[in-house]
Amino acid sequence: MKTYAEVFDEGLKSEWQNEAVLGIDIGSRTGKAVLLAEGMVYTAIVPTGVYSQETADRLYKKLLKESGIELPEIKYIVGTGYGRIALNFGQTPLKIITEISCHAMGAHYLDADVQTIVDIGGQDSKAIRVNPRNGKVVEFIMNDKCAAGTGIFLEKAALLLGLSVEQFGPEALKSDQPADVSSQCVVFAESEVISLKAKGVQRADIAAGIHLATARRVKNLLNRIGLQPNLIFTGGVSKNQGMKKSLEELLRHPIAEVKLDTIYAGALGAAILAQKSLREETGLTSRSVS
Amino acid sequence: MQFEDVKNARDYIVYSQGMHSYSKAITKMMDLYLSYVPYVERAHQEGKKAIFCSALYPTTWEAPLLYALDTIPYATGEIGRLSDFRVMQIAEDYYQFPIETCSMVKCLVGQWHIRKDDPGAVKRILGVSSGCEPFNMAWETMKMQGFDVHNPDVIYRAKGVDGERLENLIKFFIRQLYRTIEWVSGSREFDEEKLRLEIQRKNRLLEKMRKVLELRLKRPYYIRSLPTILILNSGVANYFARPEEFEATLDLLIEELENIPVDEEENKKVIPLLWVGTTAQEFGIYEAIDQAGGALLGFRSSPNKLFREDVPPLEAIAYYLYDNQRAGAEIYMRRFLDEELGRINARGMILYGIIGCSYNSVEREMHRNYFHQKGIPSINLEGAFQLGGPTGQVLTRVKAFTEMLS
Known part of the structure; x- marks a missing residue:
């Protein structure tokens, strides 16, 4: 639990609203939710289950318990992510918005100067250009044709090196001589990793090579839409420090630091859009946070 | 049918038909569309002539010629929606088409394969795309399977080709048309007056479709994106095998559109979009566009030219081929797309292509960069x-x- 001031960009203070709203982002690997109420930001994360609604129920129950708020007090919910389609919250108004718009709005509230987002999730990666005046999407491009450049690729590669996902990034950071992993295909990369292991290449160097190969894929996306400062890194893979370092090195551009774990950027954007939708649809008078 | 029950392309049409239940014209159009393939196959079994042909766009020329020769154009694109992954597997496993090959070509090969041993099936194919290598491969493959394939050579008209050079192209294509007439009917003789009337019919349909598209600008959701593109790209191309019924239904649609009030407030919320591509078989895309507040109001295939009626009918077909917006390289399409963007006051464009079509993937990139x-x-x-x-x-x-x- 944090206050708005501890999370949001101070430059947007005049836009902060008090209404209790929920943003739920059901990704392919994890479900995230952000509850905004009375100037407070609550977050929750759980692994994505088989059924989106069950994942969403677990998320909001965690948040309600932490905040002491009852479901009827929540005025509006926005669902996003791949599991967004199947959501239902009874009487509470629900809107479905794509994760692309939500990540843009979430990133905007975390840093109002953000113009470019790299979002790497479990099953796709995206590059998004954001309008810094309003947090709306200017342009985006998605890679979903193959697993390269996605979280699942990194997960698979970590497994091949006998590492957990959490250990994979830190392991890459130990390397000062990243291995040359040329393949950008999961299937071929697997044989390349096995071959590098057989040659006795250090595990940290292979891990760093894989991170760089993934970063190259993402760089291709950015080449299409252009990189303009500030740059922010969102999605599940944003927790991976090895990936962050690889991106910064390859792009020769720093990734902006913000005050909330950017894995929540989509859910936060969903919550902000819920507040905006509530005001638009009900004509509710704004209660700005003092 | 509810949206949650939608499982395939046919379901989308039924769902869409249900959403338009207030309109007799759209309901009838969707009936004509849904019954098109079974109607052609039944008519063929009852002794009428039917020939597979592209008839994928309103600007294709096969329909007037074939109808004038008492032959039903059987649009190959329409057997796509009868297909599933199994027909693709036939092309890939039995005929060894590479997996990267155009999914449209593989789908059609699979569909034709299913028909090859059926004595009642249509087995004649009029191909008109000598520039498309995968299609040429498909036709050669089908010839070996006993299909009767005729592929007139279609000459490309480069920019600046006019005057005598254009006249030579016209003469060349008229010779190709005579060969086609002979292949269809067994004789080079044909009823010129009948073809003239068919060209007049085609022009009427093009004008009426244009009218529908104009009326939609102010009434975008009376007829939503899916039925619009089906009527435009399929109906005006092949008349759903029932020309008189199709034209009467188009008249009824215009009448309905002219008589509904315009909601200016609602129209302010609409996002006008230009669709640049063939008809997507994944019909849910259109529904997703409409549900998100978009409306496909402009199309790359919006008719902007009519057949000439001041020249003999074969000449009119040849001129039309070399003079409509699809003539020549894709780069020349830009001017038309610019006009179409302006006509509908578009906020954006959707560039759509079939997986595996290498030509189209280049076209889309060109358009993207330019626009x-x-x-x-x-x-x-x-x-x-x-x-x-x-x-x-x-x-x-x-x-x-x-x-x-x-």
């Missing part, structure tokens, strides 16, 4: 030709694009 420089946002989509719902990622892209423009 981005002019400040027109676009989205690049690829879809499979065989039947099936659109993937979640495609729907995410479409929805995000319309959200971005809203």
Whole structure:
């Protein structure tokens, strides 16, 4: 639990609203939710289950318990992510918005100067250009044709090196001589990793090579839409420090630091859009946070 | 039918028909569309002539010629929606088409394969795409399977080709048309007056479709994106095998559109979009666009030229081939797309192509770069030709694009 001031960009203070709203982002690997109420930001994360609604129920129950708020007090919910389609919250108004718009709005509230987002999730990666005046999407491009450049690729590669996902990034950071992993295909990369292991290449160097190969894929996306400062890194893979370092090195551009774990950027954007939708649809008078 | 019950392309049409139950014209159009393939196959079994041909766009020329020769144009694109992954497997496993090959070509090969041993099936194919290598491969393959394939050579008209050079092209194509007439009917003789009347009919239909598209600008959701593109790209191309019924239904649609009030407030919320591509078989894409507040009001295939009626009918067909917006290289299409963007006051364009079509993937990139420089946002989509719902990622892209423009 944090206050708005501890999370949001101070430059947007005049836009902060008090209404209790929920943003739920059901990704392919994890479900995230952000509850905004009375100037407070609550977050929750759980692994994505088989059924989106069950994942969403677990998320909001965690948040309600932490905040002491009852479901009827929540005025509006926005669902996003791949599991967004199947959501239902009874009487509470629900809107479905794509994760692309939500990540843009979430990133905007975390840093109002953000113009470019790299979002790497479990099953796709995206590059998004954001309008810094309003947090709306200017342009985006998605890679979903193959697993390269996605979280699942990194997960698979970590497994091949006998590492957990959490250990994979830190392991890459130990390397000062990243291995040359040329393949950008999961299937071929697997044989390349096995071959590098057989040659006795250090595990940290292979891990760093894989991170760089993934970063190259993402760089291709950015080449299409252009990189303009500030740059922010969102999605599940944003927790991976090895990936962050690889991106910064390859792009020769720093990734902006913000005050909330950017894995929540989509859910936060969903919550902000819920507040905006509530005001638009009900004509509710704004209660700005003092 | 509810949206949740939608499983395939046919379901989308039934669902869409239900959504338009207030309109006799759209209900009738969807009936004509849904019954087109069975109608052609039944008519053929009852002794009428039917020939597979492209008839994929309103600007194709086969329909007037074939109808004048008492032959039903059987649009190959329409057997796509009868397909599933199994027909693709036939092309890939039995005929060894590479997996990267155009999904439309593989789908058609699979569909024709299913028909090859059926004595009652249509086995004649009029191909008109000598520039498309995968299609040429498909036709050669089908010839070996006993199909009767005729492929008139279609000459490319480069920019600046006019005067005597254009006249030579016209003469060349008229000779090709005579060969085609002979292949269809067994004789080079044909009823010129009948062809003249068919050309007049085609022109009427093109004008009426144009009228529908104009009326839709102020009434975008009376007839939504899916039925619009089906009437435009399929109906005006092949008349759903029932020319008189189709034209009467088009008249009824115009009458309905002219008599409904315009909701200016509602129209302010609509995001006008230009569709640049063939008809997506994943019909859910259209529904996703409409649900997100977009409306396909402009099309690359919007008819902008009529057949000439001041020259003999074969000449009129030849002139039309070399003079409509699809003539020549894709780069020349830009001017038309610019006009269409202006006509509908478009906020963005959707560039759509079939998976595996290498030509089209280059075209889409060209258009994207050119129009981005002019400040027109676009989205690049690829879809499979065989039947099936659109993937979640495609729907995410479409929805995000319309959200971005809203």
